[in-house]
Amino acid sequence: MNFHFYKYHALGNDYIVIDPNKANIDFSEKNIRLICHRNFGIGSDGILVGPLLQGNSIHLRILNPDGSEAEKSGNGVRIFSRYLVDEGYVTTKKFSLGTMGGEVYVELLDDKGQQIRIDMGTVTFQSTDIPVDGPARAVLNEELIIQGQRLATTCVSIGNPHCVVLYDEPSRETALDLGPAIENHSRFPNRINVQFLKVLNRNNIQIEIWERGAGYTLASGSSSCAAASAAYKLGLVDNEIYVHMPGGIIKVDIRQNGHVFMTGSVNQVGKGFFSDELWAQIQVK
The missing domain is CATH 3.10.310.10 (Diaminopimelate Epimerase; Chain A, domain 1)
Known part of the structure; x- marks a missing residue:
């Protein structure tokens, strides 16, 4: 049928x-x-x-x-x-x-x-690849002012664009409040997915997600990979990371060859x- x-x-x-x-x-x-x-x-x-x-x-x-x-x-x-x-x-x-x-x-x-593992490919932090306006550069820990708040942002592409925001206590309310303004900021010509990131320890992070074109979501695979990759690039975590979201946990492995693997349920x-x-x-x- x-x-x-x-x-x-x-x-x-x-x-x-x-x-x-x-x-x-x-x-x-x-x-x-x-x-x-x-x-x-x-x-x-x-x-x-x-x-x-x-x-x-x-x-x-x-x-x-x-x-x-x-x-x-x-x-x-x-x-x-x-x-x-x-x-x-x-x-x-x-x-x-x-x-x-x-x-x-x-x-x-x-x-x-x-249970499925995906090789999501390699990430890039280069502004021209994401894309992010301004001179060609790696977009790491850059300040972005949204609604009077000075946010530390790291941008990454894993085939789609992401802005990872270090945040002390990420919440649904944070994503709903700040997510749309970041998604549609003039710095991001193709709009952007947004993750509010808290590092729990060397192998665990917590994120709240605002997805480009979809809004607030309980979980996201590419967002998990982007947030984990940003935290790893900044030296905040090891290469095996469990990403905690309201919907559950995704495991992200960052390999020496630069590939990012994501494991989760369906x-x-x-x-x-x-x-x-x-x-x-x-x-x-």
């Missing part, structure tokens, strides 16, 4: 998978916003579109609730990998996926794909059909 949508969460960060081989959807900004809306639609932190088959490789698109498209999502990649296992698209424990932010390598740590929520009324609005005419 070909369902219209499949829903999963990774530590409370929930995505809808829509398989173009099973449902013909018009992914206009209006339709994306409607599907993701938690009152008028199915409700999610984004939509994963795939598998998109290009030769022998599998690609996916990652759509934010505001209709924009994300280059990469750690949780999204883990969720999509679990979907590929559930629907029989992959039968091996190791495979690769193409994203707009580059290729990622997946390893299933159990037969069902409930849970299936459900699968189903759009009502005739909603389907009439979102199907490709």
Whole structure:
């Protein structure tokens, strides 16, 4: 049976998978916003579109609730990998996926794909790669003034842009208050994901997250990698880091070759059909 949508969460960060081989959807900004809306639609932190088959490789698109498209999502990649296992698209424990932010390598740590490790690639702190306005430089511990607060920020790209803010007591309220202003600051021409970071000890950090195009989220894979990489670059942690978020914990390993590995869980929520009324609005005419 070909369902219209499949829903999963990774530590409370929930995505809808829509398989173009099973449902013909018009992914206009209006339709994306409607599907993701938690009152008028199915409700999610984004939509994963795939598998998109290009030769022998599998690609996916990652759509934010505001209709924009994300280059990469750690949780999204883990969720999509679990979907590929559930629907029989992959039968091996190791495979690769193409994203707009580059290729990622997946390893299933159990037969069902409930625990997954992702090689997220390498990070860069260079302003021209993230991007961050101003002269070419590594963006480390730079001051950013937001609402009268002087914030220490380190910016990083892991295929998508992040601004990591050292903060004494990060909270949901902090992310909701300061996150939108940082995301849309003129220093960041493509907008930016934001993490408020507290170092707990050499192997544990705590973050609160404001995601570009999605808002406040309970967990994020790429945010975990970015925050851990920033803390490591600043000499605040060792190379094996547990990232604590409201939704749970992701393990990040920073290898000597510069690759960042992320390990976390995925849970299936459900699968189903759009009502005739909603389907009439979102199907490709």
